[in-house]
Amino acid sequence: MRIEFNDSDSxxxxxxxxxxxxxxxxxEMLTRAMRSTGAKIVLDLSRLDFVDSAGLGMLLIARDEAGKGSRSLSLVRPQKQxxxxxxxxxxxxxxxVTRMDGSGAGRHPGISLWDGASEQSLARALRPPVVYCVEQGLREALLELGGLFHSLGLAVTTRAAFRLPVANAFVEAVDQRLQLDDDLRVRMLTVLHEAVINAVLHGNLGLGSSLRDNLAQMARLQRIIERRLADTEFGGRMVFVEASWTPAMLHLLVRDCGEGFARDVAFGIPEADGRGPRRCGRGLCIIEQLSHSVEYLNNGSAxxxxLMR
Known part of the structure; x- marks a missing residue:
């Protein structure tokens, strides 16, 4: 990409x-533009031939930076692609957005920002026709946004995913779009809850299942969780939840920022007699039992x- 500035750099x-x-x-362009004296920054896109999802994220970051400086940012004359x-x-x-004829863009809600405050505010942020909801402050998530038809996406911090029932709000949002029957609703809520809690505890917080073997260890686990949630390195990591659907299937994708896992190791071993419940991997077992298909991607971080509809 090449950049040209006018005399004022705005x-x-x-x-x-x-x-x-x-x-x-x-x-570099944004830094220079922010140093200009104008109250408005204008990005002329008439000679921009191509933009991808990362480019969209950068434009959103530019808008946020301009807003911090009490300035506006507008896009002029986007072309073709x-x-x-x-x-x-x-x-x-x-x-x-101003086109060649000077007309401004209409408002078509597609991407929303969630304040991270409550389940109720998340439900509002996910209402149709939103297609992607991002917790405020997650600039990195904006780089991943793309245009997905008949889908819904959510990007939140580990802290929010642990403290608030994001799976409940997400299922409600999908239900608003698909009118889920009772059986599918229960299965979706169960598997999504397990996938999100796995992403939080084992993925982003890096905690093992062995810390939940008895009451004393569970109390210690809670203290570790609180310390790591308070640490931005852990608590600020992202959890992504996405849904797409066809007339026959509902697909869910949950991603974390951890190192992943090996499925066979995560499942552990049953009790000594071979008939009792497993000491670890129970959440994954529930997911696999209630789902039509399950794939572990990116070395287990997704x-x-x-789910059959």
């Missing part, structure tokens, strides 16, 4: 492509679950 022409590989050039991507992702709801 109007910027972006040329070529805006992708993840351009983040350094974009950061860029305009198409804006439309597919409902991106125009977050910006003032799980894709298929």
């Amino acid at each position: 109007q910027v022409v972006m040329i070529g492509e805006l992708t993840f590989n351009d983040h350094a050039a974009f950061r 860029v305009e198409r991507v804006f439309a597919v992702t409902k991106f125009e709801t977050l910006f003032t 799980i894709r679950i298929g």
Whole structure:
């Protein structure tokens, strides 16, 4: 990507492509534009030929940085592929977009920000026609947004995923779109809860199941959890929950930022007589028993679950 500035540096022409590989050039451009004296930053996209999901995330970061400085940021004259991507992702709801004829973009809610305060505020943030909801402050999540038809996505911190029933709010949001029957609703809530808690405890907080073998260990586990949630390195890690569907199937994807796991190791071993419950891996066992299909991806840091509708 190449950049051209006007004399005041507050109007910027972006040329070529805006992708993840351009983040350094974009950061330099934004730093220079923020040093300008104008109250408004204008990004001219008339010579920008291509933008991907990472590029969209960078534009959102630019908007947030401008807002911190009590300035506005607008996008001017998007062309062809860029305009198409804006439309597919409902991106125009977050910006003032001016086309060649000078018309402003209409508002089409697609991406929402959640304040992280409560289950009720999350339910509001997930209401249709939102397609992706991001907890405020998770800029990295904005780099992953893309246009997914007939889908719903959520990105939250580990801290929020542990303290609030995000699985409940997410199931309610899917139900608003699909009108789930009772059986599918129960199965979805059960497997999603287990997948999210696995992502939090074992993925992002890096805790093992052995800490839950007795009451004393469970009390120690709770203290460790609270310490790690208070640590931004752990508590600020992201958990992603996504749903997509067809007339026959509902697919769920839950991702964390941990190192993953080996399924056979995670399942552990049954009790000595071979008939009792396993000492670990019970959550994964529940998921596999209630799902039509289960895939472990990215070395176990992501799980894709298929439920028959």
